[in-house]
Amino acid sequence: xxxxxxxxxxxxxxxxxxxxxxxxxxxxxxxxxxxxxxxxxxxxxxxxxxxxxxxxxxxxxxxxxxxxxxxxxxxxxxxxxxxxxxxxxxxxxxxxxxxxxxxxxxxxxxxxxxxxxxxxxxxxxxxxxxxxxxxxxxxxxxxxxxxxxxxxxxxxxxxxxxxxxxxxxxxxxxxxxxxxxxxxxxxxxxxxxxxxxxxxxxxxxxxxxxxxxxxxxxxxxxxxxxxxxxxxxxxxxxxxxxxxx
Amino acid sequence: xxxxxxxxxxxxxxxxxxxxxxxxxxxxxxxxxxxxxxxxxxxxxxxxxxxxxxxxxxxxxxxxxxxxxxxxxxxxxxxxxxxxxxxxxxxxxxxxxxxxxxxxxxxxxxxxxxxxxxxxxxxxxxxxxxxxxxxxxxxxxxxxxxxxxxxxxxxxxxxxxxxxxxxxxxxxxxxxxxxxxxxxxxxxxxxxxxxxxxxxxxxxxxxxxxxxxxxxxxxxxxxxxxxxxxxxxxxxxxxxxxxxxxxxxxxxxxxxxxxxxxxxxxxxxxxxxxxxxxxxxxxxxxxxxxxxxxxxxxxxxxxxxxxxxxxxxxxxxxxxxxxxxxxxxxxxxxxxxxxxxxxx
Numbered sequence: 001x002x003x004x005x006x007x008x009x010x011x012x013x014x015x016x017x018x019x020x021x022x023x024x025x026x027x028x029x030x031x032x033x034x035x036x037x038x039x040x041x042x043x044x045x046x047x048x049x050x051x052x053x054x055x056x057x058x059x060x061x062x063x064x065x066x067x068x069x070x071x072x073x074x075x076x077x078x079x080x081x082x083x084x085x086x087x088x089x090x091x092x093x094x095x096x097x098x099x100x101x102x103x104x105x106x107x108x109x110x111x112x113x114x115x116x117x118x119x120x121x122x123x124x125x126x127x128x129x130x131x132x133x134x135x136x137x138x139x140x141x142x143x144x145x146x147x148x149x150x151x152x153x154x155x156x157x158x159x160x161x162x163x164x165x166x167x168x169x170x171x172x173x174x175x176x177x178x179x180x181x182x183x184x185x186x187x188x189x190x191x192x193x194x195x196x197x198x199x200x201x202x203x204x205x206x207x208x209x210x211x212x213x214x215x216x217x218x219x220x221x222x223x224x225x226x227x228x229x230x231x232x233x234x235x236x237x238x239x240x241x242x243x244x245x
Numbered sequence: 246x247x248x249x250x251x252x253x254x255x256x257x258x259x260x261x262x263x264x265x266x267x268x269x270x271x272x273x274x275x276x277x278x279x280x281x282x283x284x285x286x287x288x289x290x291x292x293x294x295x296x297x298x299x300x301x302x303x304x305x306x307x308x309x310x311x312x313x314x315x316x317x318x319x320x321x322x323x324x325x326x327x328x329x330x331x332x333x334x335x336x337x338x339x340x341x342x343x344x345x346x347x348x349x350x351x352x353x354x355x356x357x358x359x360x361x362x363x364x365x366x367x368x369x370x371x372x373x374x375x376x377x378x379x380x381x382x383x384x385x386x387x388x389x390x391x392x393x394x395x396x397x398x399x400x401x402x403x404x405x406x407x408x409x410x411x412x413x414x415x416x417x418x419x420x421x422x423x424x425x426x427x428x429x430x431x432x433x434x435x436x437x438x439x440x441x442x443x444x445x446x447x448x449x450x451x452x453x454x455x456x457x458x459x460x461x462x463x464x465x466x467x468x469x470x471x472x473x474x475x476x477x478x479x480x481x482x483x484x485x486x487x488x489x490x491x492x493x494x495x496x497x498x499x500x501x502x503x504x505x506x507x508x509x510x511x512x513x514x515x516x517x518x519x520x521x522x523x524x525x526x527x528x529x530x531x532x533x534x535x536x537x538x539x540x541x542x543x544x545x546x547x548x549x550x551x552x553x554x555x556x557x558x559x560x561x562x563x564x565x566x567x568x569x570x571x572x573x574x575x576x577x578x579x580x581x582x583x584x585x586x587x588x589x
Contacts, residue, residue, distance in 0.1 A: 007435030009517030010545035012487035014436050021482055033271070052270045052485035054509045059485025061270070064520060064546040065553055136273035137483065137509035140388050143273075181388060200378065200390065206272040 003080055005073055006057075010064045011049075015076060016057040021146065021174070025056045026134050030211050031084030032058050036076070045075060053210050054135045055144070092213040092243040095178070097169050097191040098224035099123045104168070104192035107157070111171070111188050115151055123218065125149035126190055131176060131214035141180035141198035141206040145214050148174050160186030167193050169216070176216075178208075194219070194227035195241070201234050207241075215243065248314030248406040250369070252398050253353060258304030260384035260462075261375065261392035262504075264297045269379055270508040276488070277383040277391065280364050280462060280504050280527035283423055283556060284322040288368035290560040291320035291345045291417050298372035299382035301398070303365040304462075307356025308398060312348045315410035319354065320345040322419070323365025326357035344418030344566045345370075347411050362528035363460070371408035385505060387463075418566035423559050425525040426552075429538035432491065432516035433545050437481060440513035441493070445473035449515055450537055454499065458531045463505040465529065471497030472515065483511040489518030489526070503527050519545035521552040 006014040015032060018025035033053045039045045047067025052059040062072055099105050112119045131147040148171055156172040161184060164170070168179045170187025177187055180197035197207050208214065219227070230236040252259075262285070265278020279285040279302055286296050301308070307325060321327055321342045328337035329346070330353040337355065340346055342365070348354060359365045375382050375393070384392025393402055434446070441449070454469035472493050479495040486492075490502045492512040501518055502510075504527070518526055519540060529535070540548070 006437075007433050007517070007542055008485070008487040008514075009433045009489050009519055010542055010549055011489075011520050012485065012517075013542075014484055016436075016484070019482060050268045050270055052508055054484040055482050057484045059487065061487070064549045068546050069542045135483070135509060136271065138273065138507055140269075140274040140385075140390070141272060198388070205379070206269075206274070210271060 005077075008059065010069070012059050012061045013069060013073065014057045014059050015080065018056045021055045021134070023132070023146075026132075026146075028084050029053050029056065029058050032076075032080060033210070035079045035084060036060065039079070045072070047072060054137070090211040090213060091209075092215060093208060093241050094215050094217050094243050095169075095193050095195060095241070096219040096224070096227055097126075097193050097216045098219050098221055099126075099191040101192070101221050101224075105190050107170075107188040108190050111152065111154065111190065114154055117151060122152060122190065125152050126171065126176070127216050127218055129176070129216075131216075133208050133210050133212040133214060135210055136206070136208070139180055139183060139198075141208070143177060143197065143208040143212075145176045145178075145208075146174055148176055150174075154188060156186035157188060160184055164189065165192070167196060169193055192224070194224045194231055195236075196231055199231075199234075207238060248317070248409040250317065250404040250406065251311040251313055252308050252400060252402040252404070253311050254309040255398045255400050255402070256303055256305070256307040256356060259308050259398040260302050260304070260386070260396075261299050261373065261382050262302040262384060263299040263382050265383045265504065266379045266381040266385070266391070270485075273508055274379065275385055275387075275505055275508060277385040277462070277505050278381070279366070279383075281366065281524040283425065283524045283552075284364070284366045285368075286556060287343075287419060287423065287559060288320050288322040288366040290563060291322065291343075291419070292318045292368050292370040293412065293414065293417075294368060294370060294372060298368065299375070300369070301367040303356060303359060303367060304397075305363060306358050307365065307367070309353055309355040311353045312350055313403075314350060314406055314408070316347055316349050317406060317408070318345050318347050318370035318411040318416075319367060320417075321356060321365055321367045324360040324362060325365040326360075328355040328357070329353070330355065341418070343422070345416045347416065347568070361530070363530050364528055369406060370411055371406060374405040374407045387505065416566040416568065417563040419559065420562045420564050423556070425528070426522060429536045430522050430526055431519045431540045431545065431548065432489075432537050433519060433542055434516045434539050435514075436484070436517075437477075437513035437515065440475055440477045440479065440481065441515050442473045442475045445475070446515070448472050449499065450539055453534050453536050455534045456529045456531050460529070460531055461505075462503060463507075464500050464502040465526070466500045467498055467535075469498065472499065473497065474513065477513070479513050481511055481513050483509040486510050486514075487517050488520065489523050490514045491516045491518065501526060519548060521545070521548040
């Protein structure tokens, strides 16, 4: 599919690489996001304010008092036709998750029943999935993390919950997510992480970024409680979550 | 010596706002910020601030504020009633909006109902001594971020001021009310033009829509004729949302997304309100009616540049204003506090 440049008023336009969810499409989105970020850091593309990656397109936000669409689009087209290398080596983040407390995993048994797997197999497949953050949105820090094992693919709950606790880990379709806030939600809840996806006390409060690889790590309730105290105290160093190659 | 404004009685929906949190939408962080950047800029200009200092955005009805500083210069921009109460027992004296005022310690300013639009803006000379979060003071209540504890103002809140006293200079007023424009709200069609039938586009551009009761800082849901989708339907794989994006879910009624909009969304968007018309649209109240008219991107950019030129002229054309409110606050201030300063 050829790239389309879609009108979004006079302060943005979308560079659309496709209309579906696919790794090769998202890789181009993230490639252009990285290229534009680098160009701006080098003092070029004046007038571009920020870019918003989504599953299959990149929104370029601009200030119409500084630049026009007629000036910016050819510059972006040149970046696209120059080839979009895979985004710079992304991080792999290891996310501790407690699957063993029924309060944390209210849908585990239901997911097992609907997929015909044992609860241990459900957990094992979630742990074995190679996840990749495609996009953040809907709420600050809410990551749509693609790559769920095929056997676990299910729709969202037909009846969304009014209250899903912060840091709940859920699955739906080919994705997993982690709730950054207490909120309503319809994902199937398999566990809870002691981490906070959004922590206002930090200068950079959002844990995951588009392009990150994610693996889950099973922790006991005791280990969950230990990490929770560190998170509550604000002493947990996020850098320790990065998996070193 | 700290200086504060004390919120004696909160209004309906007062929040601290500025230009918003820019540069973090890739992390899912909404921009937030003022709904009406025109009144925001004029209010700051009236008190002599830089363009983008945080202000109090007043939603529907304003607060009563008490001055706990030697003096403070304030300006409220918008169609709103103001009253000055010089002491606990003193009778209220009306003050004009759309100009600056000097208030002294212990005096109270009562901001009344905003008339005919949804917002007014209160700027404070020197601004508020509140720490920015992700580069902004803008309050985003859905995530409890920014402003005062991420929420609207409450009775008893104290707002720390940067200045302990107003600067010695004359008050200013707006020359003429800024023209926000009239007639149809201009839109640029797209991005998902192909998700709507020809009839759907004709309905959207040829019908009158009314602001529903579901109108807030996140967006305005309109009521009116149903817009027909094409066979591609209302759902898309989520993509970015611009300020003024008009999404049309399955029910066929348009929703314009405003300051607190989410960063990405999964409904087809028929058009985007142009930036020059967003302040006008963002001020609308439930029941008010609009029509939409299509323009090109280049026309939209030109309209915005023209509006910016007029706004700069309005700022340059601010006029000196005489003290009002029954007592000559400026003279009082001048005599008592800064004897000998020559006024411009």
